[in-house]
Amino acid sequence: MRAMLLEQTALLADVEAPLRLADIPVPQPAPGEVRIRVAACGVCHTELDEIEGRVAPPRLPIVLGHEIVGHVDARGRDAARWREGDRVGVGWIHSSSGERDENLCELFRATGRDVNGGYAEYLTVPERYAYRIPASFSSAEAAPLLCAGAIGYRALRLASINDGELLGLMGFGASAHLVLQLVRHCLPRTSLFVFARDPDVQAFARHLGAAWAGDISDRAPEALHAIIDTTPVWKPVVEALANLRPGGRLVINAIRKEDTDKDELLRLSYHEHLWMERELKSVANITHFDIAEFLPLAGQIPIRPEVTVYPLEEANRALLELKQGRSKGAKVLQVE
Numbered sequence: 001m002r003a004m005l006l007e008q009t010a011l012l013a014d015v016e017a018p019l020r021l022a023d024i025p026v027p028q029p030a031p032g033e034v035r036i037r038v039a040a041c042g043v044c045h046t047e048l049d050e051i052e053g054r055v056a057p058p059r060l061p062i063v064l065g066h067e068i069v070g071h072v073d074a075r076g077r078d079a080a081r082w083r084e085g086d087r088v089g090v091g092w093i094h095s096s097s098g099e100r101d102e103n104l105c106e107l108f109r110a111t112g113r114d115v116n117g118g119y120a121e122y123l124t125v126p127e128r129y130a131y132r133i134p135a136s137f138s139s140a141e142a143a144p145l146l147c148a149g150a151i152g153y154r155a156l157r158l159a160s161i162n163d164g165e166l167l168g169l170m171g172f173g174a175s176a177h178l179v180l181q182l183v184r185h186c187l188p189r190t191s192l193f194v195f196a197r198d199p200d201v202q203a204f205a206r207h208l209g210a211a212w213a214g215d216i217s218d219r220a221p222e223a224l225h226a227i228i229d230t231t232p233v234w235k236p237v238v239e240a241l242a243n244l245r246p247g248g249r250l251v252i253n254a255i256r257k258e259d260t261d262k263d264e265l266l267r268l269s270y271h272e273h274l275w276m277e278r279e280l281k282s283v284a285n286i287t288h289f290d291i292a293e294f295l296p297l298a299g300q301i302p303i304r305p306e307v308t309v310y311p312l313e314e315a316n317r318a319l320l321e322l323k324q325g326r327s328k329g330a331k332v333l334q335v336e
Contacts, residue, residue, distance in 0.1 A: 001026045003120035004315045005061040009053035012323050017316040018051045019064070019119070027116065029076035029124045036088060036125065041118030042067025042143035043310075043318045043331040044174070045232055046092070046255050050113060051319070054256040057113045065118030066092040066111040067146040069139040070336070072130070073122075081127040087139070088130040090118065091146040091291045095126050103285035110285070119315055121335060131291050134299030141305050144330035145298050146291060148174035149182075149305070152228075153294040155253040155283050156182060159226040164189040168220060168227035168243055170236040172196040172205050172213075174330035175253060178303055179228060184209050185301045193220040193243075195236065197325070204306075204328055219243060228253055235264040238273065246276035253283045307332045 223245035306329025
């Protein structure tokens with residue numbers, strides 16, 4: 001089968017084509033697993049963290065990709081939840097304990113990091129960690145819902161805001177543009193304030209219903225109850241804290257932060273940024289409960305992902321454009 005392989009970690013500044021197109025064996029499902037013929041796979045910033053070594057896979061080579069939509073085409077022994085032909089999705093969580101806090105468990109294994117993922121024509125997954133895709137979404141539209149959407153759903157819950165309170169979104173890429181649509185449905189009286197570097201992205205946020213959109217360094221017209229930061233760098237953390245009202249909460253929705261601007265933390269003032277019971281909270285991985293709860297809700301709203309589609313063979317181009325910040329909505333590889 002065709003697959004894009006990561007064979008070594010390296011900075012994209014040094015290697016613009018970190019993945020190699022290869023022909024590898026089709027995997028066979030183990031007991032309790034299903035095999036999925038991949039139709040589409042989203043491109044997530046976590047793949048950049050893997051390639052550049054911040055979230056280094058435990059073994060190489062590895063097939064990246066964890067926003068996967070496809071059809072069940074084979075079942076292992078005792079796998080009875082799905083039938084062949086069912087359209088399902090797979091997210092970052094490949095398997096874990098099954099408990100509510102399975103995202104924090106030592107048993108957590110990640111799709112596309114600990115096991116081969118969706119930058120390929122086939123993959124296998126325990127049947128419990130596959131999810132039915134609402135019929136209203138194309139496979140390309142559904143792909144970013146498996147991580148960007150579901151982890152945004154988790155981040156919104158961790159933000160703990162009430163309807164009518166003010167929410168900020170620091171960065172406006174794949175996850176944040178889905179969170180905005182989720183908030184407009186679930187918290188209709190809540191106004192959203194978007195911080196993004198690109199004026200075109202700011203305009204996109206206003207088009208989707210943001211009450212205000214400005215630069216990362218700007219101050220919102222009002223102090224905010226909560227902010228969700230989806231960026232890979234440190235400056236937005238300091239700027240977000242400065243935009244919070246007393247008792248406000250910053251939720252950092254990123255698996256890693258890059259070191260390129262770590263000196264921004266030297267601007268952190270306890271009095272200005274942290275005092276008055278302001279809170280910081282991180283989002284760690286994702287549970288199967290998050291995905292299973294979010295997908296039907298996304299279909300009901302309905303959320304409409306903005307996607308740019310690339311052939312599987314152009315995964316390197318999609319990753320490089322993501323690294324360069326050339327992103328409006330989500331990027332998706334068309335595999336089937």
